[in-house]
Amino acid sequence: MSLELFLFYLASAVAVFATLRTITCLNAAHALLYLISSLLSIAVIFYLIGAPFAATLEVIVYAGAIMVLFVFVIMMLNMGKQTVEQERSWLNPVIWIGPGIICTVLLAELVTLLVQKERLLETVIVTPKEVGISLFGPYLLAVELASMLLLAGLVGAYHLGRPLTQKQPGSIK
């Protein structure tokens, strides 16, 4: 087994374990840390399969920017010990049964389908330059529309993020 292959399986194991912990963890801040480590191990995988640009974005944008939003909210809500207790009471083992079965069936189905034949991926590195060229070539419109998507998100978050008040200062007449 080559080093790369070993690193790939190691990173995969870390990703699955960290994700599992994220969805079972009681404390939101801890769950977030697990989620971030899962994202970082995915970044390693991206690098291994020849996508350095995606790996960088995963670290900077996903693990960096998007997760920071979660950190802000968790800090603002000040979820302390009592929320952990509450989570414990919400998460009794029984509620895992139904969804667990659904997801296991789905997983088993997809896995049996997917492992039938193996194709080795001879890694060709897709450089940031190539990604940039296709971003501003054939995908130009998608980039422009993605900016509109972010605009809609911005306007929406601005509107919804206003505090609950009786009277709005500077209301529209």
Added chain:
Amino acid sequence: MIAIPVEHCLLLSVMLFCLGLLGVLVRRNIIFVLMSMEIMLNAIGLAFVSGGARWGQADGQVMFLLVITLAAAEVAIGLALVLQLYQRYRTLDIETISKMKG
């Protein structure tokens, strides 16, 4: 030359996707639900990038970039709603607010 089975990449993304789905279905705390949705989106990103790597195309990474854009916008809206929910009801329990019957 590195050789990684492309099936295994996709297998990993399927696993992460299912874990994310499980999280959405099981957790009652809305923050965890949003985190699980992030896990699902991340799994999609992985599937796109490994598809792109299989075909040696940049398209997979471009789609990954678009997925990240969606994740950012969705989280921004989702967390703004979470803050409102907390201000109004002092809880993050998604079931306290489902008063309407399905």
Added chain:
Amino acid sequence: MTAEQLQALLPIIMMASTSVIVMLVVAFIPRHSVISSVTVLGFILTFASLSWTGEVGQGLQVTPLIVVDRFALFYSALLLLASLVITLLSFNYFTKGSGSENQVEPGEFYILLTTATLGAMVLVSSNHFASLFVGMELLGISLYVLVAYLSHYRQGRQGSLEAGLKYLVLSGVASAILLFGIALLYAEFGVLGFGQLGALWSNIGALNGIYAMAGLGLLLAGICFKLSLIPFHMWTPDVYEGAPVMATAYIATISKGAVFVLFLRFFMVSGAFMQEMANNLLILIAIASMLGGNLLALMQSNVSRILAYSSIAHMGYLLVVLLVANTGNVPVSTISESVGFYLVAYIITTLGAFGVMAVRSNMLDTRDTDQVADYKGLFWHSPWLASVLTGMLLSLAGMPLTAGFIAKFYIITMGVEGLKWLLVSTLIIGSAIGLYYYIRIIIVMFMRHDEEPITGKRDRAVSTIDGLVLAALAGVLIWLGVYPGPMIGVIQAAFPG
């Protein structure tokens, strides 16, 4: 990009600039009347620009993502007109609350209406998974906020927040499932365009590739969720009930319409409906939606919820047309013609029904005027509104002399020609059940009662704009029902290239 391509993109560019301009107006001239007028002007100019796109002929591919053909232009026009109607009706919906302590600031509502419409326009012109994805998310992200728009006013309604969160989580999961399907298809075939996919599929014949099956299945599930077909319908009634009525109208008409048009194009271009698996699944879904939607609607006492379940049934009827396409007995142009007419009739009718509700609602109340009881005796104190609503409900039921009749007639004809007897009989049983709950609302409106309306709601005088808009919708409804020829001609010209 050539000048010709830029010209073909003009409507989309206009719509995007409208969003930006409306945003600047909201920031610098925050007066409701100005914002509303600029938005209306933007929609009208964009509509006008549809005729300046130049000769697109059989369809002009602008970058691999967008195709501008008559099909796309026709549906863009339809969606723009529907957005215009919603914008016009929103003005009074928001004005009614002004002057009180906690008024709602409507500025962002208009910005998000324009971005959502931009998303819908991209969807109907999309023949590539990247533009499908971006268009659908642009629509989705805007709608999350529109649904939750009234959520943060203490005196305001709580349903809006619930509906917003529910829609965000469920729709987000559905998008994720759809995207995962696309990702699997991409990993298997290495192409993202519908046309390239169709070419590959026609070469290999039946799909037995494992990724392809899983991918197509997930993709179908995601689309069925967006169209709220049974068994992916759970979100619909709650969101319809909790969202502000204008946002509900938007979801019911433009969002569903655009997604269905995309579905139609995807299936026609890629030939996915030739796949046995997809076809069998869709038959089950169509039957479940036609029966389930109508049966569940019987038990509701809320007009929004009734319309929600009836929309499930209507999407089921539309699906019948797609399934007929599979038999090959009917030319593709006829398929696109009946879908086109049905969508036009459905959008006009639904807009009219929600329009009457909007005119009678006040956004500062804890809910919209949507209980069946709120409509008791409506005919005796505002006969005009009651007649419009009666017309709309009769059209939804498929009564003769309304657009809904011709539309349903089209679908039944298609089903008979395609020899889909099971689907046709289900459709007829479903429509018969549907008749009952539509007529029930109409009877309630004609009941005479002397006391004040139960909730103490007094109808204000209908404003001129609202009156004109509703009159126009009712007029078009009757016109299409009595003399559908010209509209059919327009739809026939809009054939996917």
